[in-house]
Amino acid sequence: MDPRYVALLVAGLLVLTCKTWALVEVSMEDRVEVFLNKQASIPCVYHMKEKAMIIKWYKKLPGDGSKVLFIIEGELREINDKDYTGRISYTHSYNSSKSQGSIVLTIDKVQLSDEAEIICIVQDNTLKNQDEGHTQLQVFNPPSFPAILGTDRGISVDEELSMVANCKVDNVYPRPNITWYKGTFPLQSSKDVKIIDRVTRNPSGLFTLYSDLHLNVVREDEHAEFYCEVNYFTPGEKRMMESDKINIEVFYPTTEVTMWVNPPKKLLKEGDTMEIGCKGNGNPQPIFTIYNNKNEVSSENELVVFKEVKRSDTGKYMCEILNFDTGTVFEGSIDIMIHYLDEIVVTPEKRVLDQGEDLTLTCNALASLSTHTEWYKDGVHVLEGHVLKSHNASSNTEGTYLCKVTVVSLPELQKQTSLHINVRANPKITEEIVVSPRNKGDHSFNLTCFAQGYPIPNITWQINDLQTGEPLNESSVEYHEKGVGVLSIISVKADSEFTANCTAFNELGITSRSRYVTTFDQGPTTTTATHTKGITVPPKQHQKGGSGVVIAVVIICLLLLAILGSFLYFLYKKGRLPCGRSGKQDFTKENANKDETGMKSGKSEEAVLLQGVNGDKKSPTE
Numbered sequence: 226m227d228p229r230y231v232a233l234l235v236a237g238l239l240v241l242t243c244k245t246w247a248l249v250e251v252s253m254e255d256r257v258e259v260f261l262n263k264q265a266s267i268p269c270v271y272h273m274k275e276k277a278m279i280i281k282w283y284k285k286l287p288g289d290g291s292k293v294l295f296i297i298e299g300e301l302r303e304i305n306d307k308d309y310t311g312r313i314s315y316t317h318s319y320n321s322s323k324s325q326g327s328i329v330l331t332i333d334k335v336q337l338s339d340e341a342e343i344i345c346i347v348q349d350n351t352l353k354n355q356d357e358g359h360t361q362l363q364v365f366n367p368p369s370f371p372a373i374l375g376t377d378r379g380i381s382v383d384e385e386l387s388m389v390a391n392c393k394v395d396n397v398y399p400r401p402n403i404t405w406y407k408g409t410f411p412l413q414s415s416k417d418v419k420i421i422d423r424v425t426r427n428p429s430g431l432f433t434l435y436s437d438l439h440l441n442v443v444r445e446d447e448h449a450e451f452y453c454e455v456n457y458f459t460p461g462e463k464r465m466m467e468s469d470k471i472n473i474e475v476f477y478p479t480t481e482v483t484m485w486v487n488p489p490k491k492l493l494k495e496g497d498t499m500e501i502g503c504k505g506n507g508n509p510q511p512i513f514t515i516y517n518n519k520n521e522v523s524s525e526n527e528l529v530v531f532k533e534v535k536r537s538d539t540g541k542y543m544c545e546i547l548n549f550d551t552g553t554v555f556e557g558s559i560d561i562m563i564h565y566l567d568e569i570v571v572t573p574e575k576r577v578l579d580q581g582e583d584l585t586l587t588c589n590a591l592a593s594l595s596t597h598t599e600w601y602k603d604g605v606h607v608l609e610g611h612v613l614k615s616h617n618a619s620s621n622t623e624g625t626y627l628c629k630v631t632v633v634s635l636p637e638l639q640k641q642t643s644l645h646i647n648v649r650a651n652p653k654i655t656e657e658i659v660v661s662p663r664n665k666g667d668h669s670f671n672l673t674c675f676a677q678g679y680p681i682p683n684i685t686w687q688i689n690d691l692q693t694g695e696p697l698n699e700s701s702v703e704y705h706e707k708g709v710g711v712l713s714i715i716s717v718k719a720d721s722e723f724t725a726n727c728t729a730f731n732e733l734g735i736t737s738r739s740r741y742v743t744t745f746d747q748g749p750t751t752t753t754a755t756h757t758k759g760i761t762v763p764p765k766q767h768q769k770g771g772s773g774v775v776i777a778v779v780i781i782c783l784l785l786l787a788i789l790g791s792f793l794y795f796l797y798k799k800g801r802l803p804c805g806r807s808g809k810q811d812f813t814k815e816n817a818n819k820d821e822t823g824m825k826s827g828k829s830e831e832a833v834l835l836q837g838v839n840g841d842k843k844s845p846t847e
């Protein structure tokens with residue numbers, strides 16, 4: 226063996242032995258991590274036979290690696306570095322049973338400038354032996370919440386790598402990383418993605434990080450959510466924060482045009498308001514030109530309103546756009562149908578029928594869709610279908626007919642028309658002549674006669690004064706047509722009883738009805754003669770006598786009975802006295818079918834008696 230090697234080996238062994246038996250041994254933690262402005266405690270532990278007299282603290286500057294002595298513990302402890310003034314405290318203890326010394330250096334309000342490799346050097350009291358320990362002091366400051374800002378303009382899919390969003394975090398140490406996400410996927414720089422980060426440091430040494438995201442935008446990006454995530458270190462762990470999520474507006478060209486109509490899915494009819502418009506599948510919507518049967522109805526407008534549409538608005542509507550870049554024309558179209566229902570026409574025009582005639586009415590209305598027709602007679606539904614047939618016309622056939630036409634699939638489209646059918650008929654007077662109470666002022670009576678028939682009959686009156694035998698003139702005449710009849714009202718001045726004869730006639734015949742009227746009572750004495758048929762209807766009886774008069778007559782009768790005794794009783798039994806409910810009744814029974822003279826005489830008898838009761842000739846109802 227080469228003596229040189231032996232010497233080296235011996236020397237090495239010696240060094241090893243010296244180290245193992247070293248008189249001073251120092252140990253420190255590798256790292257001490259602390260938040261900015263908090264307190265850092267840096268322990269330095271040594272093994273030595275006695276308490277160390279001299280301890281030196283160095284800090285190793287980043288960069289050239291030069292060491293700066295900042296604390297010496299000797300006979301007196303001194304702090305060299307002004308930066309630490311007032312911020313450093315220091316404990317030193319020694320356990321002789323363990324031969325172990327323990328020093329803790331505490332730095333308050335840790336600054337970024339405090340971040341360094343700290344070296345603790347312990348010397349034995351002979352100053353011949355020493356050992357040193359190293360600790361990396363690491364300072365942290367968490368970032369502000371990451372602020373994201375999307376571009377406020379729409380980005381075209383044609384643009385290359387345009388900036389989509391920007392993300393910023395403030396006041397962070399050490400430098401963090403920013404990661405971009407689209408949906409759940411992290412984005413990495415590639416052909417279609419470019420991420421540009423910028424960092425600035427403020428005077429205190431904290432970082433501000435900016436990250437710009439540039440993309441080749443595609444159509445699908447209009448629904449994508451973008452956000453940024455910041456990853457940063459804190460004492461003992463790595464953390465992350467996510468920014469808000471943003472959307473971007475993507476511009477892409479229209480390649481397909483569709484048209485819509487409002488109201489949708491509904492049949493349109495004349496008079497409706499219709500809106501039609503266009504929609505492209507691009508963003509933003511392009512400028513459309515709208516045509517109707519090749520006539521331009523609107524340009525630079527995606528919506529056209531048609532008020533009160535007509536059937537002539539039916540047709541094909543088209544929408545056109547021109548892509549200026551490619552010169553391509555895209556178009557869409559829609560077929561519009563405006564439905565209608567024309568006025569109803571009823572045939573034949575003839576509205577007057579003869580008795581026994583057949584009637585066929587046809588109701589038609591032109592419509593763009595199938596219709597449903599109904600007939601009503603005097604408000605009652607009689608038929609579904611457009612032809613109404615009726616045989617053997619009679620008075621029952623007369624009435625107001627209504628034809629209603631409805632478009633089946635569009636019930637709002639409905640029209641109706643009504644017409645009146647008359648059937649020729651002889652005049653008829655079915656009711657008594659009505660006599661009003663006598664007018665107090667001029668002693669006149671109003672007489673009313675109602676006659677039916679078609680054509681509407683005319684009415685004439687004939688009034689005969691029964692005392693003088695002279696005809697009386699009516700002072701006023703009124704006519705009121707009512708349906709298929711006519712009402713005639715006349716006013717007659719009379720001082721004694723009279724007969725009123727109402728005659729109704731039309732081209733088919735004549736009929737009359739008469740009534741006897743006293744000046745005291747409008748009691749019912751009438752005679753009807755229907756000349757066309759030659760039948761005389763017996764007059765009906767009307768009981769209109771006042772009960773007051775009846776009671777008075779009864780009282781008088783009772784008085785007479787009481788005074789005159791049995792003689793009068795005998796007379797009464799024979800029925801000679803007009804005592805009872807109404808003398809008039811007896812009279813009418815006796816004279817119902819007698820001639821006018823008979824009536825006259827019977828009447829005067831009654832009139833005298835009633836006059837005696839009432840004195841002042843008042844009518845019984847008054």
Ligand SMILES: *[C@@H]1O[C@H](CO)[C@@H](O)[C@H](O)[C@H]1NC(C)=O
Binds near residue numbers: 322323
């Ligand atoms: C010194 O260390 C021993 C053994 O660990 C322990 O029992 C003793 O309490 C310590 N003395 C002091 C003053 O800390």
Ligand SMILES: *[C@@H]1O[C@H](CO)[C@@H](O)[C@H](O)[C@H]1NC(C)=O
Binds near residue numbers: 400401456457463
């Ligand atoms: C940032 O990214 C670098 C490189 O990927 C990595 O080494 C570092 O640990 C990251 N920092 C954080 C705070 O995540």
Ligand SMILES: *[C@@H]1O[C@H](CO)[C@@H](O)[C@H](O)[C@H]1NC(C)=O
Binds near residue numbers: 581617619
């Ligand atoms: C027509 O009606 C009249 C009166 O109702 C009736 O007498 C006659 O028999 C009817 N004629 C026919 C053909 O039905």
Ligand SMILES: *[C@@H]1O[C@H](CO)[C@@H](O)[C@H](O)[C@H]1NC(C)=O
Binds near residue numbers: 661662663664670714
């Ligand atoms: C009679 O008819 C006239 C005119 O219609 C009317 O003014 C008057 O009140 C009527 N008299 C009676 C008593 O009804």
Ligand SMILES: *[C@@H]1O[C@H](CO)[C@@H](O)[C@H](O)[C@H]1NC(C)=O
Binds near residue numbers: 683684
């Ligand atoms: C019916 O009466 C009206 C009104 O008074 C009259 O104009 C008409 O000529 C009369 N008709 C006949 C047929 O007398």
Ligand SMILES: *[C@@H]1O[C@H](CO)[C@@H](O)[C@H](O)[C@H]1NC(C)=O
Binds near residue numbers: 696697698
């Ligand atoms: C009735 O009228 C006719 C014609 O207007 C007239 O000549 C006659 O004098 C009148 N009679 C009475 C009683 O007023």
Ligand SMILES: *[C@@H]1O[C@H](CO)[C@@H](O)[C@H](O)[C@H]1NC(C)=O
Binds near residue numbers: 687737739
């Ligand atoms: C009523 O007058 C008409 C025409 O003047 C006549 O023919 C008829 O007999 C009269 N009727 C009565 C009941 O007096």
